[in-house]
Amino acid sequence: MEGYLPIEWCIFWAVISVPFILIGLWQMKKLIQKDRKVLPLMAVCGAFVFVLSALKIPSVTGSCSHPTGTGLSSAFFGPFVTSVLGTIVLLFQAILLAHGGLTTLGANVFSMAIFGPLVAWAVFLGLRKLKLGLGLSVGITAGVANLVTYSLTALQLALAFPVDGSILSAFVAFAGIFAVTQIPLAIIEGVICGLVAKFVVRVKPDILKTLGIIEDEEIAKIQGEAA
């Protein structure tokens, strides 16, 4: 998509993204200083974005598309830390693969690494308030992160390229391209992240407890399912 987004929009999205990344870096530093145990989990979340955003799966529309993988870290660490992890991956793809693009980096960072995770994180907190199980909550969160990311991409393109002056009809056209591809991917991503979250509870519950994501009672319940 290099060069497709008009320069004013490139700058606009980049400027909005910067504060999120700075807060993310600061939060990361604080979390690690407080308890180094969270570092491996953070690495796993980052690695997840790497794996999932490299998996291109063919879609009914006759092209390939990939999941975003940001759901896991949104649920565990919130949107700010996720914005840092997502930016690393987007930089890698932009530089080595010419995929996504450097001029569009700001827009991509905002949709994939900031806005998607931000909405997903809010959904995650809501689901947990409703006492929904961790696996299911993380799964839904991951799906939401994916769908919101692509809806926002469609909106970003629509804002830059209104059809006959109408942003709405442009949005519908762009969203149509993404929607068919992304819904199955969002489900796949949700299933994977949900299963991984439960695995983490089984082998390393103390990190999640430190992060305030889960209580003893639920840990015992999830560990009991494997016995």
Add this chain to the structure above:
Amino acid sequence: MKRSTLEIVIGLVVILALVVGALAFAGEAEWGGADGNAAGLIDETGYTPWYESTLWSPPSGEVESLIFALQAAFGAGISCLIFGYWAGQRKAARKD
């Protein structure tokens, strides 16, 4: 079957069904993102990209897939290393 195993099996079946379904219906599946299609839609409006990357770009489709594979391998390697480490730690803790 243990509930945890059952969950994993169901999860894998769902993923497999979706991937196989996608492959079966896909027909021509180019190695491009859905954003490439969106670029096509923009081209139709007569807009020309204002910037063409002069930096490095993958010389061929195979090299591109290679880098994608490396990216996935790197991520999978790190997560599995840590997962294995945790599983081992847990097993050792249980023995004590």
